[in-house]
Amino acid sequence: MHKIFICDDEPEILHYLDKLLRASGYAVETFTSGAALLERLKKPVVADIILQDVRMPDMDGLQVLKQTRKRHPEMPVVIMTAHGTIDDAVHAIKLGAYDYITKPFPKEKLLGMLERILDYRRLATENRQLREELHRSSVSSDAIIFRSDAFREVYDLTLQVAESDANILVMGESGTGKELIAGALHHNSPRRDKPFISLNCAALSDTLLESQLFGHVRGAFTGAVINQKGLLEEADGGTLFLDEIGDVSPAVQAKLLRVTQEKDFIVLGSTRTRKVDVRFVAATNKDLMAEVQAGRFREDLYYRLNVISISLPPLRERRDDIEPLAMHFLDICTRRMKKDVRGIDQDALQTLTQYDWPGNVRELENVIERSVILARGTTITASLLPLGGRRDLPAAAASAGTLAALDEVERQHIENVLRETSFHKSRTAEILGISRKTLDRKIAEFGLGENRT
Structure with missing residues (x-):
C-alpha cells in the first residue's frame, strides 16, 4: 500500500484528502504545520509522495520544500496552491517540486497525478536496480560463486x-x-x-x-x-x-x-x-x-x-564451493562452445571435491573446459578429468596405463580437439591457445590431415 503525507493548515482540506485517498487504497498521514512535517521526516521515511500546501502560518511553504528536498532529494513533492498563488507554485517547481495542483481540484485530476508519479517512481526504481545489476555483472563474466x-x-x-x-x-x-x-x-x-x-x-x-x-x-x-x-x-x-x-x-x-x-x-x-x-x-x-x-x-x-x-x-580450504563453481563453469563453457553437456556425474564430482587444486579456481575452470571439449555424451565423467596421476594426459594414453611420449600426448590432444570442433581449424587454434599458423604446422607434423577448413 502506497503512503501519502499531506501537510495543510486547513482541517477541511486534510479531512477531505484523507477520506478520498484512503477510499482510493492509499495509506495517509496528515500534518497541520510545516514544522510537524519536517519533524516527521527526521524519522525513517515511508511516504511515497508528499502533498504540501504552499502557504502555511508557521513556516513558509517554500522553506519547507527546500528542507524536504535537502533531506530526501528523491521524494516527489506536489504543491497545493490557490488560484492567487500560482507564482509561488512556479517558484516551487524551480526549487524541485514534482508538480503543483490548484484548489479546489477534481478528485480525478488528483488521483491521476498520483498514479503518474507512482508509475514514474516505479520505473526510476527499476532503472536504478538494472544499473546496479549491470554494475555487478560487469565485474566479470564469472560471478562470485560460493557456498562455504x-x-x-x-x-x-x-x-x-x-x-x-x-x-x-x-x-x-x-x-x-x-x-x-x-x-x-x-x-x-x-x-x-x-x-x-x-x-x-x-x-x-x-x-x-x-x-x-x-x-x-x-x-x-x-x-x-x-x-x-x-x-x-x-x-x-x-x-x-x-x-x-x-x-x-x-x-x-x-x-x-x-x-x-x-x-x-x-x-x-x-x-x-x-x-x-x-x-x-x-x-x-x-x-x-x-x-x-x-x-x-x-x-x-x-x-x-x-x-x-x-x-x-585456497580452494582446498573451501571444498563446499567446488561443486557450484564446477557447475557454473560448465554452464559458461557449454554456452560458449554450443555443446549439449548437461551435468557432472557423482563419481566426477567426488573426484573434483577430493582433489587439492594447487591451481585453485583457475585450474578448476581449465579442467571443466577441457572436459567439455572432450565429452562425447551429455555428462562429464571421472574419466575425462585430468587429475591426480593423469593430470594433462589425454584419456587414451591414461587408459593404456603407460607413460606416453610428450609428442604423442600432444598429437592425441590436438587430434581430440580437432574432432570435437569438427576439424574447424580457427576454433581449434583458439581452444588450444595457439595461432592458426602453428596449428597448421602441427597438423602437418603429426600427419593429422587437412580434412576441414
Missing part, C-alpha cells in the same frame, strides 16, 4: 569495506579470485560509476610498467613517439587494481608511494605535476611482510596499500 562459510566471511568483509575509500591489499594463492574481489570492491563502492582499471605488474618491464602507470611524453624514452596518458589518469575518480604488486621494482615502488601519499605524480619525460583521485586495490600471492623484512618491498608503501587486508582461502 570460509568464503562467506571474505565476501561479507568485501562488501563491508567497499563503501570506504581505503586502499585494500588482497592476498591469496594464484587463481583464488583476487581480481574478482577487486572488481567487487569497486562495483559496490561510491566510485562504481568511474573506471575500474586492472594492471598485471609482473607482466611488464620497469620502463613499460612506469609508462603504463604514469604515461609519457614524446621522446621520454626510445620508442616513445607520441604522448600517452597513463592508467593513473585513466582511473581518475575510480579504482586502479595492481595485480602482483610484490613484483614491482624499488624504483617504481618509490613513485607509487608518492601517488598514495600526495595524490599526484609526474608523467615520464615531463616536469609538470598532475593531481589524481584513485583508490588502490593491490594483490599479491607473496608474503609482503617477509618481502619488507628482506628489503625487497618498501615498508612505507606496504602500510599505504595495506590499510585493510583481505585474505582469500
